[in-house]
Amino acid sequence: MESPCLLALCLLAPLWAQGINLSQGEAGLPASPLVLYPWRQRAGPSRVKRAWVIPPISVSENHKRIPHLLVQIKSDKQLPGGVIYSIKGPGVDEEPLGIFSIDKLSGKVFLNTMLDREKNDRFRLRAFALDLGGATLEDPTDLEIVVVDQNDNRPLFQQEVFTGHVVEGAVPGTYVLKAEATDADDPDTDNAALRYSILEQGSAGLFSINETTGEIRTVQVGLDREVVSVYNLTLQVADMSGDGLTTTATAVIYVDDINDNPPEFTKPEFSVEVLENTSGVDIGRLLVHDKDLPGSPNWLARFTILEGDPDGSFAIRTDPRTNDGVLSVVKALDHEGRDHFALTVSVQNQNQLHPSAPQTTGALAMVQVQVQDVNEAPFFPENPRLASVAEGAPPGTELTTFSASDPDTRQLQALSYSLAYDPADWLRLDLRSGRLQTKQELPRRSPFLQGSWYTAVILASDNAEPPRTATGTLSIEILEVNDHGPALLPLTGIVCSEPSKGRGLLLSAMDEDLPPQAEPFHFRLSPAAPQLAHNWSLSQLNATHAVLAVLVPVPAGLHSLPLLLSDSGTPRQERAQLLNVSVCPCDEGGSCQASAAAASTAGAGLSFGALMIILSSIILLLSLALLAAMRERCQRRPRHKGLLGSSQDDLRDNILNYDEQGGGEEDQGAYDINQLRNPDFFPPPCPRGKQPIRRDAPYSYATPPFPRKLPASPSDIEDFINEGLEAANSDPNVPPYDTALIYDCEGSGSVAGSLSSIVSSLTDGDQDYDYLSEWGPRFRRLADLYGH
Numbered sequence: 001m002e003s004p005c006l007l008a009l010c011l012l013a014p015l016w017a018q019g020i021n022l023s024q025g026e027a028g029l030p031a032s033p034l035v036l037y038p039w040r041q042r043a044g045p046s047r048v049k050r051a052w053v054i055p056p057i058s059v060s061e062n063h064k065r066i067p068h069l070l071v072q073i074k075s076d077k078q079l080p081g082g083v084i085y086s087i088k089g090p091g092v093d094e095e096p097l098g099i100f101s102i103d104k105l106s107g108k109v110f111l112n113t114m115l116d117r118e119k120n121d122r123f124r125l126r127a128f129a130l131d132l133g134g135a136t137l138e139d140p141t142d143l144e145i146v147v148v149d150q151n152d153n154r155p156l157f158q159q160e161v162f163t164g165h166v167v168e169g170a171v172p173g174t175y176v177l178k179a180e181a182t183d184a185d186d187p188d189t190d191n192a193a194l195r196y197s198i199l200e201q202g203s204a205g206l207f208s209i210n211e212t213t214g215e216i217r218t219v220q221v222g223l224d225r226e227v228v229s230v231y232n233l234t235l236q237v238a239d240m241s242g243d244g245l246t247t248t249a250t251a252v253i254y255v256d257d258i259n260d261n262p263p264e265f266t267k268p269e270f271s272v273e274v275l276e277n278t279s280g281v282d283i284g285r286l287l288v289h290d291k292d293l294p295g296s297p298n299w300l301a302r303f304t305i306l307e308g309d310p311d312g313s314f315a316i317r318t319d320p321r322t323n324d325g326v327l328s329v330v331k332a333l334d335h336e337g338r339d340h341f342a343l344t345v346s347v348q349n350q351n352q353l354h355p356s357a358p359q360t361t362g363a364l365a366m367v368q369v370q371v372q373d374v375n376e377a378p379f380f381p382e383n384p385r386l387a388s389v390a391e392g393a394p395p396g397t398e399l400t401t402f403s404a405s406d407p408d409t410r411q412l413q414a415l416s417y418s419l420a421y422d423p424a425d426w427l428r429l430d431l432r433s434g435r436l437q438t439k440q441e442l443p444r445r446s447p448f449l450q451g452s453w454y455t456a457v458i459l460a461s462d463n464a465e466p467p468r469t470a471t472g473t474l475s476i477e478i479l480e481v482n483d484h485g486p487a488l489l490p491l492t493g494i495v496c497s498e499p500s501k502g503r504g505l506l507l508s509a510m511d512e513d514l515p516p517q518a519e520p521f522h523f524r525l526s527p528a529a530p531q532l533a534h535n536w537s538l539s540q541l542n543a544t545h546a547v548l549a550v551l552v553p554v555p556a557g558l559h560s561l562p563l564l565l566s567d568s569g570t571p572r573q574e575r576a577q578l579l580n581v582s583v584c585p586c587d588e589g590g591s592c593q594a595s596a597a598a599a600s601t602a603g604a605g606l607s608f609g610a611l612m613i614i615l616s617s618i619i620l621l622l623s624l625a626l627l628a629a630m631r632e633r634c635q636r637r638p639r640h641k642g643l644l645g646s647s648q649d650d651l652r653d654n655i656l657n658y659d660e661q662g663g664g665e666e667d668q669g670a671y672d673i674n675q676l677r678n679p680d681f682f683p684p685p686c687p688r689g690k691q692p693i694r695r696d697a698p699y700s701y702a703t704p705p706f707p708r709k710l711p712a713s714p715s716d717i718e719d720f721i722n723e724g725l726e727a728a729n730s731d732p733n734v735p736p737y738d739t740a741l742i743y744d745c746e747g748s749g750s751v752a753g754s755l756s757s758i759v760s761s762l763t764d765g766d767q768d769y770d771y772l773s774e775w776g777p778r779f780r781r782l783a784d785l786y787g788h
Helices: 013-017 595-605 608-636 665-670 673-677 714-730 755-759 770-775 777-786
Strands: 057-060 068-072 084-088 100-102 108-111 122-130 141-148 161-167 175-178 195-200 207-209 215-218 230-238 246-256 269-275 281-286 301-307 314-318 325-329 340-349 364-372 385-390 398-401 415-421 427-429 435-438 453-462 469-479 487-489 492-496 505-510 522-525 536-540 545-550 557-566 574-584
Touching (some): 057 068, 269 281, 301 314, 314 340, 385 398, 522 536
Antiparallel strands (some): 175 215, 195 230, 281 325, 505 545, 522 557
């Protein structure tokens, strides 16, 4: 008996219909394995050839008669209980499930659902033959089912809208874009054979498409972006080589711009106006038009001033939104210098013109600029103006003429001058000519001077409407004048009588003038007394000092030496000075000895100068004694009108309670109104001269009038006090209100003793109040209340 039979595949269902016998072979033939018998009937007894190679079983997708018999499987091994058939694989027990099934007794394989080739184009199954116990009767065999394609899918473009670009003026055959489509059907069949075409592109017919590749190219000239900037093409793709299913899409082709249109001015000439003395302002627009793509470098204009602006007073920039040329003034113009400009302006694109661009004459334009006259402020040609004047120059001294100029030469205008700042009120100004003179003598030392300079501000105004004004600064130097000679310091001194002892007398000088009208000083003995040069020497030590010494032994005593001192100013000032020198014998250390004897012996030979000094000293002592006597009289004189008068009529034993300040008609007896009416709290002997002006006093303040007017009635006392307070605050002759006040004259002495004893004891019990009775009638009541 042969080896176990192989399982065989049966033919497709159509083969069954043709009467193919799949049963076991004729009687008497040996048993064969599970096979497919594609045989035909022969005459006479013969064996059927077995088919060991099983071809794939084909079935069309989308088959609608379900279930559909595909094949029947039979095993050559027939057992008394029968054979059990089964299949396994994708579509049976693997995903996708339930597509195929088999009748386990007959071996018929069925298709249970419609197939989709685009999902699964073939299935590979395994067929089994088992006995009733589950044992394998045959070796499993392969069963391949091929899904036959149908044209059930339309071709699809890869995108609904294709976009391409082509420059205007492109030559025929220029590549634009490629349209691509796909078909899900079998690519090996006509079901996926695609053909492209253009259904619609307008009347121009400028584009064509390759029917197999989908490339779109230009086919003729005539692309002009300024005419048509966008083309919309309707594309179609069809399968079955163009005879099957179809799909459409859109191709949008943009015509890219080239600079084939030059910019042109809208008119050949423009006119603008501008005010003189203005800069950095726009004065007009130059309009241009360009057919190229707005906003592109082929459209944007660039302007150039070719002629008419030699000084570079104008500039043109491009407005990127409108492409207009904006003309502006970058330098101020002067109507009087030039009132009209004729500018030649050209315009070009930022990109170079394409060779195909036509020639034009509209790229040049004339711009007429008219400069309008305005009223200009006058100006000082020399500002600041420097002038000088000698100190002490008399009033009316001419300083300078500080005149201004008016740039409006084409207008009849007059200038006038005024002083805007003259803090010391030293100057007088001619309002028409600007001539300046001194109003008073100009001092060399003043708080209004900065160093030696005085500054004033002059205004020059024209008479236009509205008027314009110029400001000029005048700096006046107050020149130092050598009007003082040097003064000797000191006027007296002591020297040793012998040349070998002592260092001599150091002399110096002081000059009220300032350098260079002062030091260096020159010291010399007076030529009027030539004999002095035999006994005395005067040596210059430095610019301000000299040393006096004896040449030979000089007698002890007082010697008056006439000296001449001169400065280095121009002209040189010289002053004669008398130096009183006390000569005395000195020890080895240079110290004077027996000064008392020398002083007594000096009296015998007093000169006239010495007598004058003595007399002057006596007069000075007498004056001081007289002044001391007057002060003593002032202190001893009783005050008849004081804040605490001594009149018995003014004694008050009661304490008055006032609800109103300042008093009224009913309490006139409570105080003495004469105390407030008296403006002078000092007795007549007390001096009340003009006090020196405070350093912080404003120069505009004047000394308040004194004495002040007394109030007419007691009701005006409040106003009187307020006026006095205001006068005290603004009085430049008294210290400020927030400084310590110093009283030179305190009046006559008090009748009471010192008040310091009030706080001398720690407790009231230790205090003796009896002294209060000595203070006057007003304190006697207190002495009675607190006295022991």
